[in-house]
Amino acid sequence: MKNDLRTLLDHLVEGALERRAPTRDQALGLLATSDDDLLDVVAAGGRVRRHFFENRVKLNLIVNMKSGLCPEDCSYCSQRSGSTADVLKYNWIDPVAAADMADRAVRGGAKRVCLVASGRGPSDRDIARISETVLAIKERHPNVEVCTSLGLLTAERAQRLLDIGVYAYNHNLNTSETKYGDICSTHTFADRVDTVGVAHEAGLSSCSGAIFGMGESDEDVVDLAFDLLKLSPDSVPINFLIPFAGTPMSGEWRLTPQRCLRILALYRFFFPDVEVRIAGGRELHLRSLQTLGLHLANSIFLGDYLTSEGQEGMLDLELIADAGFVVEGLDDVTLPTARHDMVTLRRRGPGTEVPANV
Numbered sequence: 001m002k003n004d005l006r007t008l009l010d011h012l013v014e015g016a017l018e019r020r021a022p023t024r025d026q027a028l029g030l031l032a033t034s035d036d037d038l039l040d041v042v043a044a045g046g047r048v049r050r051h052f053f054e055n056r057v058k059l060n061l062i063v064n065m066k067s068g069l070c071p072e073d074c075s076y077c078s079q080r081s082g083s084t085a086d087v088l089k090y091n092w093i094d095p096v097a098a099a100d101m102a103d104r105a106v107r108g109g110a111k112r113v114c115l116v117a118s119g120r121g122p123s124d125r126d127i128a129r130i131s132e133t134v135l136a137i138k139e140r141h142p143n144v145e146v147c148t149s150l151g152l153l154t155a156e157r158a159q160r161l162l163d164i165g166v167y168a169y170n171h172n173l174n175t176s177e178t179k180y181g182d183i184c185s186t187h188t189f190a191d192r193v194d195t196v197g198v199a200h201e202a203g204l205s206s207c208s209g210a211i212f213g214m215g216e217s218d219e220d221v222v223d224l225a226f227d228l229l230k231l232s233p234d235s236v237p238i239n240f241l242i243p244f245a246g247t248p249m250s251g252e253w254r255l256t257p258q259r260c261l262r263i264l265a266l267y268r269f270f271f272p273d274v275e276v277r278i279a280g281g282r283e284l285h286l287r288s289l290q291t292l293g294l295h296l297a298n299s300i301f302l303g304d305y306l307t308s309e310g311q312e313g314m315l316d317l318e319l320i321a322d323a324g325f326v327v328e329g330l331d332d333v334t335l336p337t338a339r340h341d342m343v344t345l346r347r348r349g350p351g352t353e354v355p356a357n358v
């Protein structure tokens with residue numbers, strides 16, 4: 001390994017193990033590494049991943065509760081206003097059907113169920129509908145983490161979700177603030193930041209991540225990491241664009257598996273002890289290098305995505321076993337309890353015989 005690369009990776013690993021974010025220069029340096037250096041980059045990120053998450057992989061299930069016909073115009077989305085993608089369109093699935101789906105996923109090892117609905121944000125009636133589903137799932141699987149992803153949220157609605165037993169709220173920032181206006185005109189980056197804050201304030205575990213492959217520069221990738229960091233999320237889903245025909249992004253095939261892995265490694269360094277999840281586009285863009293992705297991310301979706309199909313669930317489980325990882329159990333704690341060791345009790349200065357830290 002070249003000396004400058006070794007130095008960069010050593011510094012990144014050292015910082016991440018101490019929960020220090022990369023500097024902007026380090027982050028850009030990592031993204032600029034060549035494909036020849038990929039295995040060194042993955043190995044470095046893998047050290048951090050193993051330190052905090054050992055060999056566990058958390059599985060998540062997406063349930064698309066309400067599909068298509070969204071009034072918003074997010075250009076990457078097959079459900080957007082004006083989309084001619086031939087996706088399923090339906091209004092609110094039956095709570096029992098959602099709970100049945102959760103049953104199958106839990107049997108397959110899923111620990112979190114993400115209930116997603118298209119739309120700008122939930123009405124009170126939508127919250128009532130989602131409540132029925134949450135209750136149906138929790139009745140059968142009290143330990144399953146239920147996450148909801150319903151769009152822009154008010155404080156009152158966030159509180160209602162918490163009260164009915166929702167554990168987490170997902171709302172992705174998706175791309176950098178600078179680029180946000182290029183991918184959506186019906187809401188702003190600030191709207192998204194606000195909603196993540198509202199969910200967090202209410203006491204919901206915050207889940208917020210990104211979509212890559214939309215023409216973003218390395219600077220955008222790094223800016224977004226810094227902005228996400230400010231939100232202190234518990235989970236960070238990393239999507240790789242699925243360029244649906246019928247959307248403005250249909251021709252965007254810019255990602256290589258190597259680029260995806262560099263991005264995953266970078267986000268592992270930014271979020272060393274946070275759940276980094278490979279989300280949509282895993283099969284499409286990592287392809288035969290999905291295994292390497294598991295050395296960086298500690299979480300994936302099992303089965304299908306919102307409007308597109310993922311690989312067979314059995315293949316996901318084989319992928320995990322073949323790579324020497326294990327599915328995280330319902331009783332395992334995902335986030336390292338070691339996060340609490342960030343508080344170092346004072347043993348110097350007043351009350352001790354050790355000089356003060358001044």
Ligand code: SF4
Pocket residue numbers: 070071072073074077078079080081117118119120151
């Ligand atoms: S708000 Fe959600 S469902 Fe609607 S277009 Fe944007 S990403 Fe798609």
